[in-house]
Amino acid sequence: MSALIEQVAAHWAFVAPLLRKPKNEEDYDRLVAALDELLEWVGEDEAHPLMGLVDIIGEWVEAWDHQHRPMPKVTGVEALRYLMREHGMSQSDLPGVGTQSVVSEVLSGKRQLNLRQIRWLAERFSVSVETFI
Structure with a gap:
């Protein structure tokens, strides 16, 4: 097993709640709260080490919104x-x-x-x- 996988396995219990696509409203709410907190921490720094996590969670939240909270069509x-x-x-x-x-x-x-x-x-x-x- 590689050193990277060993590190991931050792820390998985701590990061697993953030690295799961939402399956229900509770999961979605948890990810939105985490994303808000991450964005406060990361700020405008596109090079911040946590920006990859922001991108992943942001994509999952956006996908959930599109599927479960579609924007109404307006003129x-x-x-x-x-x-x-x-x-x-x-x-x-x-x-x-x-x-x-x-x-x-x-x-x-x-x-x-x-x-x-x-x-x-x-x-x-x-x-x-x-x-x-």
Whole structure:
């Protein structure tokens, strides 16, 4: 047996709870808590020795979310309404879309967002342009 496998075997009881894909909500919650703790510890350091563990757990959590908590399909206008609410914005706070009346027409479905407006909104809210398409 290699020295690496011997080390893993010696420490397996301690790391095994973190190295299992979630099979239920309890497993998922445990991994999310561990991921939060790891991210606090690792911070922005992409070269941190624990970054590989962050990546593994992050992928498992994301896969669980996609399978068990899929994002609802929303239109670009619904996304815009949500973002405006979250940011406490009114129609006049979106000059890159147009005047307040233009924003009102977009929100009511009378007018569609054009590419320039979508790009502006994506930059304004720091989201992907696909959010509004």
